[in-house]
Amino acid sequence: MPLLAQHEKEGEESKNPAIGDPKAIDAGGKLFAGGCAACHGADGQGGRGPNLRMRVFWHAVDPPTIFKAVQKGVGAGMPASNLPEDQAWQVVAFVVSMTSPAIETTVNGDVENGRAVFSGKGGCTGCHSINNQGGKMGPDLSNIASVKPALAIRDAILDPDGDGADGYHAVSVTLRNGKSLKGVARNRSNYSLQLQDRQGNLHLINMADVAEMTLGKGSPMPKDYGSKLSTKEVDDLVAYLAKQSLRPFVPSKK
Numbered sequence: 001m002p003l004l005a006q007h008e009k010e011g012e013e014s015k016n017p018a019i020g021d022p023k024a025i026d027a028g029g030k031l032f033a034g035g036c037a038a039c040h041g042a043d044g045q046g047g048r049g050p051n052l053r054m055r056v057f058w059h060a061v062d063p064p065t066i067f068k069a070v071q072k073g074v075g076a077g078m079p080a081s082n083l084p085e086d087q088a089w090q091v092v093a094f095v096v097s098m099t100s101p102a103i104e105t106t107v108n109g110d111v112e113n114g115r116a117v118f119s120g121k122g123g124c125t126g127c128h129s130i131n132n133q134g135g136k137m138g139p140d141l142s143n144i145a146s147v148k149p150a151l152a153i154r155d156a157i158l159d160p161d162g163d164g165a166d167g168y169h170a171v172s173v174t175l176r177n178g179k180s181l182k183g184v185a186r187n188r189s190n191y192s193l194q195l196q197d198r199q200g201n202l203h204l205i206n207m208a209d210v211a212e213m214t215l216g217k218g219s220p221m222p223k224d225y226g227s228k229l230s231t232k233e234v235d236d237l238v239a240y241l242a243k244q245s246l247r248p249f250v251p252s253k254k
């Protein structure tokens, strides 16, 4: 898997002690807010400058490159910062923590409480499985922490439509025989529909049998977690999901 190779490479290059150090990341976060956020967005989501968080998906987040960008600037659009070297590395540490898979970063929150919210108040197990426990309508989250940064996990919870919810559209159909079905549309053409229900059953439906169909826009995930859950509950959920990895994380040697 290319991702793995990327992280091995990153491990080798992450020689600066600031990388992965919670104190440096904290300090870097403040410097980022002051000196980078105006162009790259408060959470690195982009603005006048490019989105720094999506980068993990298309090329390696490589600390030396970020360091160089901070020290020297990039092209005409990004001026060099005047930060001393140690502070520049703190900013790099922050950007890396923002873009690295959650399992490789420190995420504040109460993991045990997050687990409780996941299966209790949040109702997440209705649609998501972790280690084969839970519903099948949404993606399995057993390995979410090794593929998504913590901030992206938070976005998925608070803004489910944000990243397009690729391949998942809520759908409900009523068949000509009166039966109705609800779930997500996995594959759809003018002639047939593959509908996956909450139990994970796949129904192949001939469109000729459909009396009525409502196709939701975007993600079938509830859109009200931002108001339904407290900030602390969301933090705890993210902390819990940030531990769900099938591949154990081996910290790089300094």
Ligand code: HEC
Binding pocket: 032, 035, 036, 037, 038, 039, 040, 048, 049, 050, 052, 065, 066, 069, 070, 074, 075, 076, 077, 078, 079, 081, 091, 092, 095
């Ligand atoms: C005045 C706006 C501005 C500020 C301030 C700014 N950037 Fe940028 N940044 C940009 C633009 C525009 C680009 C894209 C430049 C290009 O590709 O020509 C960029 C590119 C980058 C890149 C990509 C480098 C690469 O090789 O792909 C990184 C990393 C980066 N910025 C980090 C930072 C950090 C960290 C800070 C704060 C110390 C910061 N930037 C401050 C506008 C800014």
Ligand code: HEC
Binding pocket: 118, 122, 123, 124, 125, 126, 127, 128, 137, 138, 139, 141, 144, 148, 153, 156, 157, 160, 161, 165, 166, 168, 184, 219, 220, 221, 222, 225, 237, 241
């Ligand atoms: C009604 C079903 C449903 C419920 C309830 C639900 N989800 Fe989802 N979730 C989905 C579906 C479908 C997707 C895939 C589409 C998308 O990305 O929005 C998804 C996507 C996600 C993703 C992104 C997964 C990835 O691989 O990128 C995360 C993280 C997530 N959900 C977490 C949660 C958490 C935490 C809760 C509870 C607070 C929850 N979900 C509740 C259906 C649900």
